[in-house]
Amino acid sequence: MDVTRAASVVAERARNGRLLVLTGAGISAECGIPTFRGKEGYWTRGSKVYHPMELATHRAFVEQPATVWGWYLYRRSVCRAASPGAGHRAVADMARLLGERFDLVTQNVDGLHARSGVPPERMYEIHGNIDAYRCARACTTRTYPVPERFDDWPKDRIPDAEDLAALACPACGGPGRPHVLWFDECYDEPRFRAESAMDAAARCDVLVVVGTSGATNLPMQIGALAVARKVPILDVNPEDGPFGDLARRSPGGGVLRAKAGEVLPGLSSAIAGAVGARRE
Numbered sequence: 335m336d337v338t339r340a341a342s343v344v345a346e347r348a349r350n351g352r353l354l355v356l357t358g359a360g361i362s363a364e365c366g367i368p369t370f371r372g373k374e375g376y377w378t379r380g381s382k383v384y385h386p387m388e389l390a391t392h393r394a395f396v397e398q399p400a401t402v403w404g405w406y407l408y409r410r411s412v413c414r415a416a417s418p419g420a421g422h423r424a425v426a427d428m429a430r431l432l433g434e435r436f437d438l439v440t441q442n443v444d445g446l447h448a449r450s451g452v453p454p455e456r457m458y459e460i461h462g463n464i465d466a467y468r469c470a471r472a473c474t475t476r477t478y479p480v481p482e483r484f485d486d487w488p489k490d491r492i493p494d495a496e497d498l499a500a501l502a503c504p505a506c507g508g509p510g511r512p513h514v515l516w517f518d519e520c521y522d523e524p525r526f527r528a529e530s531a532m533d534a535a536a537r538c539d540v541l542v543v544v545g546t547s548g549a550t551n552l553p554m555q556i557g558a559l560a561v562a563r564k565v566p567i568l569d570v571n572p573e574d575g576p577f578g579d580l581a582r583r584s585p586g587g588g589v590l591r592a593k594a595g596e597v598l599p600g601l602s603s604a605i606a607g608a609v610g611a612r613r614e
């Protein structure tokens with residue numbers, strides 16, 4: 335499918351209906367944020383090299399909280415140093431144009447969608463946000479901003495006892511933990527808005543999937559629900575994957591083998607045209 339055809343599908347559906355955008359690591363990789371599932375995520379402590387899939391677990395946090403915290407504080411610094419790209423800006427434009435008829439489900443924890451202007455009430459960060467922490471004992475589901483003293487955290491630095499004290503739960507004084515969903519944990523509504531994300535999939539009239547490999551469970555459920563509801567799916571991704579299959583199966587949908595920054599501005603322009611036409 336070419337951009338012109340995709341733009342007309344999105345514009346036609348979003349003119350009076352609801353748009354759901356689902357984003358993954360691809361949109362942020364364009365801004366220099368590595369996925370951390372690959373070699374960029376490897377972490378060295380002493381002679382031991384950790385694989386990212388080992389560190390991003392509750393089990394690793396229980397065994398060595400300081401090592402896991404050090405890895406997340408460094409990753410947070412990488413995210414803070416990045417800026418939203420053309421893809422993020424186009425998604426923020428869509429949110430502004432459509433208001434309550436727009437929803438964003440993102441697997442990214444980097445906060446770039448919020449920084450580009452997507453309002454929090456229209457966005458479901460289903461894997462959490464690296465800029466926040468919460469109580470490791472779950473005395474509350476509240477989240478807190480990671481303090482400024484951790485800005486610009488260098489790679490491979492391990493927080494000391496004083497650092498960890500600054501990351502303690504303000505409510506009970508117990509240890510704090512990064513507000514992210516780990517590989518050995520489950521989605522839920524209070525922390526990760528999983529039900530709200532499925533509700534958005536149950537009411538959307540068009541689904542745009544961006545830079546998502548389909549490796550995680552909830553995004554695939556969202557795609558499957560859209561297919562079952564016969565909603566058009568557009569898959570924006572330089573590489574093919576499970577969402578490409580879903581998009582080809584959806585009526586009116588298709589795949590765009592391109593980067594988010596190359597395609598999404600055209601889609602948001604088409605929406606602007608359609609919404610403007612509706613108002614006239």
Ligand SMILES: [Zn+2]
Pocket residue numbers: 469470471472473474503504505506507508
């Ligand atoms: Zn607590």
